[in-house]
Amino acid sequence: SQQGEEDPQALSIQEGENATMNCSYKTSINNLQWYRQNSGRGLVHLILIRSNEREKHSGRLRVTLDTSKKSSSLLITASRAADTASYFCATGGMDTGRRALTFGSGTRLQVQP
């Protein structure tokens, strides 16, 4: 089953604009990860934020985490056409034996050149 929902389901912006995607999850977590997927294949890990962190940056990416609201956001600044992809948040559970990732339903981002 899906961990939660991404919001919005689809987003279309112009090149140079910022894109913000939100993720909500249901269970307690020890970390939250964001992945990108192009053309329905090959997920690529973007960034991981731990439950004791509130914000993390990596290049043009900024991730926030609010564990009280069980939500996270991914901000892509100065977007490029090459950022067009689906973006998924994923969590691993608190149970140390549960290494598998639980993914949200994804946000499909379209960046218009």
Place this chain on the structure above:
Amino acid sequence: GAGVSQTPSNKVTEKGKYVELRCDPISGHTALYWYRQSLGQGPEFLIYFQGTGAADDSGLPNDRFFAVRPEGSVSTLKIQRTERGDSAVYLCASSSTGSPSYEQYFGPGTRLTVT
């Protein structure tokens, strides 16, 4: 190899047939995962191997699905008596047990179509 590889990239089979999907993880990664992704959805967990053993198979939908990893490297996902509902992209991922981040490296997937 440089990354996780999966074969075949596409598989079309008839309802009721048996299929095998192969995953070759990153060399040295002891953890291997299988996920299934339906159109417009996020990947859903199927099974996780630590070494040769299945540490968590709670995501397998029924007993038609089975996976092995006999030597702790290559894994094969086996589906018996395929049904049209099995059509999806099957993704494999691997990770290093020693990594504190649990980052997983995904292969390109096998698109299975059951006609």
